[in-house]
Amino acid sequence: MSEKIRIAIAGYGNLGRGVEASIRQNPDMAPAGVFTRRDPATVTPAEPGTEVFGWSALAEHADRVDVMILCGGSKEDLPQQGPELAALFNTVDSFDTHARIPEYFASVDEAARSAAKTALISTGWDPGVFSLNRLYGEAILPEGETHTFWGRGVSQGHSDAVRRVEGVANAVQYTLPAESAIEQVRDGSRAEFTTREKHTRECFVVLEAGADPDQVRDAIVTMPHYFDEYDTSVTFISEDDMARDHTTMPHGGFVMRSGLTGRDQRQLIEYGLKLDDNPGFTASVLVAYARAVHRLARAGEHGAKTVFDVAPGLLSPRSPEELRADLL
Amino acid sequence: MSEKIRIAIAGYGNLGRGVEASIRQNPDMAPAGVFTRRDPATVTPAEPGTEVFGWSALAEHADRVDVMILCGGSKEDLPQQGPELAALFNTVDSFDTHARIPEYFASVDEAARSAAKTALISTGWDPGVFSLNRLYGEAILPEGETHTFWGRGVSQGHSDAVRRVEGVANAVQYTLPAESAIEQVRDGSRAEFTTREKHTRECFVVLEAGADPDQVRDAIVTMPHYFDEYDTSVTFISEDDMARDHTTMPHGGFVMRSGLTGRDQRQLIEYGLKLDDNPGFTASVLVAYARAVHRLARAGEHGAKTVFDVAPGLLSPRSPEELRADLL
Numbered sequence: 001m002s003e004k005i006r007i008a009i010a011g012y013g014n015l016g017r018g019v020e021a022s023i024r025q026n027p028d029m030a031p032a033g034v035f036t037r038r039d040p041a042t043v044t045p046a047e048p049g050t051e052v053f054g055w056s057a058l059a060e061h062a063d064r065v066d067v068m069i070l071c072g073g074s075k076e077d078l079p080q081q082g083p084e085l086a087a088l089f090n091t092v093d094s095f096d097t098h099a100r101i102p103e104y105f106a107s108v109d110e111a112a113r114s115a116a117k118t119a120l121i122s123t124g125w126d127p128g129v130f131s132l133n134r135l136y137g138e139a140i141l142p143e144g145e146t147h148t149f150w151g152r153g154v155s156q157g158h159s160d161a162v163r164r165v166e167g168v169a170n171a172v173q174y175t176l177p178a179e180s181a182i183e184q185v186r187d188g189s190r191a192e193f194t195t196r197e198k199h200t201r202e203c204f205v206v207l208e209a210g211a212d213p214d215q216v217r218d219a220i221v222t223m224p225h226y227f228d229e230y231d232t233s234v235t236f237i238s239e240d241d242m243a244r245d246h247t248t249m250p251h252g253g254f255v256m257r258s259g260l261t262g263r264d265q266r267q268l269i270e271y272g273l274k275l276d277d278n279p280g281f282t283a284s285v286l287v288a289y290a291r292a293v294h295r296l297a298r299a300g301e302h303g304a305k306t307v308f309d310v311a312p313g314l315l316s317p318r319s320p321e322e323l324r325a326d327l328l
Numbered sequence: 329m330s331e332k333i334r335i336a337i338a339g340y341g342n343l344g345r346g347v348e349a350s351i352r353q354n355p356d357m358a359p360a361g362v363f364t365r366r367d368p369a370t371v372t373p374a375e376p377g378t379e380v381f382g383w384s385a386l387a388e389h390a391d392r393v394d395v396m397i398l399c400g401g402s403k404e405d406l407p408q409q410g411p412e413l414a415a416l417f418n419t420v421d422s423f424d425t426h427a428r429i430p431e432y433f434a435s436v437d438e439a440a441r442s443a444a445k446t447a448l449i450s451t452g453w454d455p456g457v458f459s460l461n462r463l464y465g466e467a468i469l470p471e472g473e474t475h476t477f478w479g480r481g482v483s484q485g486h487s488d489a490v491r492r493v494e495g496v497a498n499a500v501q502y503t504l505p506a507e508s509a510i511e512q513v514r515d516g517s518r519a520e521f522t523t524r525e526k527h528t529r530e531c532f533v534v535l536e537a538g539a540d541p542d543q544v545r546d547a548i549v550t551m552p553h554y555f556d557e558y559d560t561s562v563t564f565i566s567e568d569d570m571a572r573d574h575t576t577m578p579h580g581g582f583v584m585r586s587g588l589t590g591r592d593q594r595q596l597i598e599y600g601l602k603l604d605d606n607p608g609f610t611a612s613v614l615v616a617y618a619r620a621v622h623r624l625a626r627a628g629e630h631g632a633k634t635v636f637d638v639a640p641g642l643l644s645p646r647s648p649e650e651l652r653a654d655l656l
Contacts, residue, residue, distance in 0.1 A: 021590045025470045102653050127656045129464065129597075132640055134655045136457065139616040139643035140609075142353045186602075261612050262349045265605035269457075272600070274514075277593035281468075284589050288467040308641035308651050312460055315467035316636075323636050325430050327462045328455045 005294045006032035006064065007287065010085060011071035014156070014249070015094065017046050018283025019069050026287060028317045032065045062088045066297075067290040069093070071283075073160045079104060083111035086119040086304070090297045092290045094124040094282055096157045099225050101127070109304035118297040120305045123289045124282035125273060126150065130255050132307050133271040137257025141267055144259020147185050149177035149198060153251025156278060161226045162203055165219045167211030170239060172246045174202040177253065185256045188266050201232040204246055206239050251278035288315045333622045334360035334392065335615065338413060339399035342484070342577070343422065345374050346611025347397050354615060356645045360393045390416045394625075395618040397421070399611075401488045407432060411439035414447040414632070418625045420618045422452040422610055424485045427553050429455070437632035446625040448633045451617045452610035453601060454478070458583050460635050461599040465585025469595055472587020475513050477505035477526060481579025484606060489554045490531055493547045495539030498567060500574045502530040505581065513584045516594050529560040532574055534567050579606035616643045 007023050009016045012034045023029050024047065033051040036043050040052040053061065068089035072081050074097045085091050086108050095104050101122055112119040122128070126148070134146050155175050162171035181198050184191050203220055207213060217234045221227050237245075257269040275281045289307070292314035296305065313323055335351050337344045340362045351357045352375065361379040364371050368380040381389065396417035400409050402425045413419050414436050423432050429450055440447040450456070454476070462474050483503050490499035509526050512519050531548055535541060545562045549555050565573075585597040603609045617635070620642035624633065641651055 018590060025589070098656070101656050102649070105652055122656055129468070131656045132464075135640050135644055135651060136460075138655070139619075139640075139645075140457070140612050261353070261608035262346065262605060265603075265608040267604060267609045267612070268600075268602040270598075270600045270602070272596075272598045274596040274598070275593075276595060277590060280589035280593040281595045284468050284595070291467075306641075306652055306656055308644075308648065308656070309639050311637050311639045312463050312467075313634075313636035316463055317467075320636065321430070323463060324433055324634055327466070328426065328429050328450055328459045328634055328636070 004028055004030040005291060006030050006066045007290050008032040008061065008065040008068050008089075009034045009071055010058075010068055010081065011077065012036050012043055012045070012052075013071060014279035015283055015286075016071035018277075018280045019071060019286055020045060020047055020050055021280070022284045022287040025284075026291070026317065028291070029287070033061065035061075058085070059088060065089055066294050067092060069286050069290055074157055075161055075164060079107075082108045082119070082121065086112040086117055087115045088117075090117050090293050091119045092123060092286050092293055093119075093121050094128070094286060095122045096124065096127055097225060098127065105304050105306070113303045116302050118293050118302055118305060120289050120293050120307075120310070123307050124285050126253070128282070128285050128307060129273075130253070130271070133255040133257075133269070135308060137255065137259075137269050141257055141259025141261065141269070143261075144257055145190060145192070147181070147193070147198070147256045147258075148253065149182055149256075150253040151175035151177045151199065151251065153253070153275070154246075154249045154278060155251070156249070156282075158201065158226055161223060162205065162220055165216055165223075167208050167216045168205055169208045170206040170242050172204050172242070174204075176200050176202065182254060182256075185258055186268065186270070188258060188268070190258070195229045196231055199230060201227060201230045203232060203234045204237050204242065205234055206242050207236055248276075249278045251275045291315060291317065332356055332358040333619060334358050334394045335618050336360040336389065336393040336396050336417075337362045337399055338386075338396055338409065339405065340364050340371055340373070340380075341399065342607040343611055344399035346605075346608045347399060347614055348373060348375055348378055349608070350612045350615040353612075354619070354645065356619070357615070361389065363389075386413070387416060393417055394622050395420060397614050397618055402485055403489055403492065407435075410436045410447070410449065414440040414445055415443045416445075418445050418621050419447045420451060420614050420621055421447075421449055422456070422614060423450045424452065424455055425553060426455065433632050433634070441631045444630050446621050446630050446633060448617050448621050448635075448638070451635050452613050454581070456610070456613050456635060457601075458581070458599070461583040461585070461597070463636060465583065465587075465597050469585055469587025469589065469597070471589075472585055473518060473520070475509070475521070475526070475584045475586075476581065477510055477584075478581040479503035479505045479527065479579065481581070481603070482574075482577045482606060483579070484577070484610075486529065486554055489551060490533065490548055493544055493551075495536050495544045496533055497536040498534040498570050500532050500570070502532075504528050504530065510582065510584075513586055514596065514598070516586065516596070518586070523557045524559055527558060529555060529558045531560060531562045532565050532570065533562055534570050535564055576604070577606045579603045619643060619645065
C-alpha cells in the first residue's frame with residue numbers, strides 16, 4: 001500500500017457522518033477534515049480525530065485533499081456546490097434529482113475540465129448501484145423490461161424536499177413498493193405498471209406554529225419531480241411523535257430485469273437492497289467511488305463522470321491480480 | 329448508428345447457438361459466421377442466414393470479424409483456443425475454471441498484446457455478472473461477508489466435465505443450494521459456511537456399454553476443482569430417461585453481501601438470477617461484452633481484460649448522454 005487517499009467531507013449531516021464512519025473502514029484512506037458552512041466551533045464530529053473547518057478554508061486545503069465528498073442536498077446545495085468544488089478538488093456526490101442530471105452533469109463537467117479535476121456525480125444507491133443494475137440488465141437482456149421498486153423506507157431526498165416547504169418544522173417521507181407488482185414481475189408477467197401502480201409515498205409532517213396545514217399539504221403533493229406523479233399522503237404529527245416513531249432511516253428496494261433469450265427462454269435478474277440505514281449505505285458507496293475517482297484523476301481522466309464510466313475494479317483496494325484470483 | 333459490429337462464433341454447441349440468437353437481438357451487431365472444427369457441411373445453423381466455416385478458414389477471416397466469441401469448453405477447448413484466437417481476433421470467452429483463471433489470463437494476455445488485440449476472458453454469469461457483484465459488494469461494504477449460492481440448475485461446465493469421464497455416454501449435473509444457509513444470510517447471520525454446507529451436486533449419468541459404474545463414480549466424485557470439495561451423488565440412468573427428464577437447462581443463484589456500516593447498521597445486498605436457460609443467458613452476457621471489447625479495441629486498449637476492467641457504459645448500445653438521462 002502506498003500513501004493513503006486523503007478524503008474530506010463537505011457538509012456534515014447524516015450523510016457526512018456516514019462518510020466519516022466509512023472512511024475508517026477503509027485502511028487505504030485517511031480522513032482529511034469536515035468542511036461546514038456553519039461555525040466550525042459548533043460542529044462536533046462523531047470521530048474524535050476528525051478536524052472541522054469553515055467553508056472559507058476550502059481553497060487553502062486544495063493540496064491537502066485527494067477527494068472531496070459532497071454531502072449536501074440535491075435540491076439547494078449541490079447545484080451550486082458541485083461545480084464550485086469541482087473547480088478545487090476531485091469530487092464525489094450523490095446528486096439525486098434524476099430529471100436534472102443532464103444539466104448538473106454539464107455544469108460540473110465544465111468546472112472539472114477547466115481545473116483538470118475528476119468529478120463523479122450522482123452515486124449512492126439510486127442513482128448509483130441501482131443505475132448500474134438498470135444498465136447491466138438492459139445491455140444483457142435487450143428484449144425485456146426493467147422495473148425499479150423502492151422501499152419501504154425513508155427517502156432522504158424526499159424528506160429533505162418536504163422539510164424545505166414553508167411552514168414545515170420537521171418531516172419524514174416513506175416510499176412503499178406494491179408487493180403485487182413485484183410478484184407479477186417475478187412470475188414473468190410482462191405487465192407495464194404506471195408510476196402510481198408501483199409505489200405510494202407517505203409523509204409525516206410537524207408543522208411550524210401558525211402554518212396552514214392545507215397550504216403545506218398542497219405544496220407537498222404538487223411538488224414537481226418529487227411528488228406530483230405519486231399518490232402521496234400527508235399526516236401531521238407532533239414533534240414528540242416524530243422523535244418516538246421516525247428516527248431510524250431504513251430503506252431498500254429492487255431493480256428487476258425480466259427478458260427473453262432464444263425463442264422463449266425467460267430470464268430474470270433481480271438486485272435487491274435491504275438497508276438498516278440509508279445514509280450509512282449511501283456513504284459507503286460514495287467512499288468506494290472516491291477511491292475510483294482518485295485513480296481516474298491520477299490517470300488524467302478529468303471531467304465529470306458517472307458510475308457508468310467507472311470500471312468496477314477501480315472501486316476495490318485490491319490489485320487486479322488479486323481480484324482475478326479471488327473474486328472472478 | 330455507424331457500421332454494425334461483426335460478431336463471429338468459434339464452436340457451435342448450446343452456447344454458440346445462444347450467441348447466434350443473441351446477436352439478432354442487438355440491432356447494432358451483424359453475424360459474421362460460425363467456425364467449427366467439424367466438417368462445416370455437417371453443421372446446420374439455427375438461423376438461416378448464418379454462414380458456417382471450417383476451423384482452417386479462421387485466419388483468412390481476420391479482417392472480416394470485429395469480435396470472435398469463443399464458445400468452446402473450459403476444460404479442453406479454451407486453454408488452447410483462447411491464446412490461439414486472441415492472436416487473430418478480438419475475443420470474448422466464458423472460461424470458467426476459477427482456479428486456473430490467473431494462468432489462463434496470462435497466456436491470453438501475452439497472445440493478445442503481441443497481436444494488438446483485446447481479449448475479454450471469463451464472462452457469463454459465474455464468472456461474469458456474479459463476479460461483478462462479489463466485487464461491488466466487497467468494495468461498498470468492506471466489513472462483511474460475501475456468499476455465492478448456485479442452483480438448482482444444470483451446470484454446463486460440470487456436465488461437460490462428467491461427460492468427458494471415460495465410460496460416460498451422457499451426463500447432466502445439477503447444483504443445489506441449501507435454502508437454510510440462504511435464509512441465515514438474509515436474516516443477518518454472520519455464520520461462515522463450508523463449501524459442503526452451501527451446496528450439493530447431483531449427477532445423472534448414462535454409461536457406455538461395458539463401463540464400470542464404480543470406476544465412473546469414483547472418477548467423478550474425486551475430480552479436482554469440479555467435485556472433490558462437494559457432496560456429490562451419481563445416479564445411473566438410461567438414455568431414454570435422460571431424453572425425457574433432463575433436456576432443459578435451467579439455472580440460477582444468488583450473490584449476497586451482508587455487511588455493517590456505522591456502529592451497527594446491517595446492510596444486505598442480494599443479486600439473484602432465475603434462468604430458464606443457462607447457455608442462453610451466458611450467451612447474452614458474452615454478446616454484451618463483445619460490444620465493449622469492440623470499443624476497447626478501437627480505443628487501443630489491448631491485452632487480456634476481465635469484467636472488472638470494463639466500464640459498464642461500454643456494454644450498452646446507447647450513448648453516454650442517453651444513459652445518463654434515462655438510466656442513471
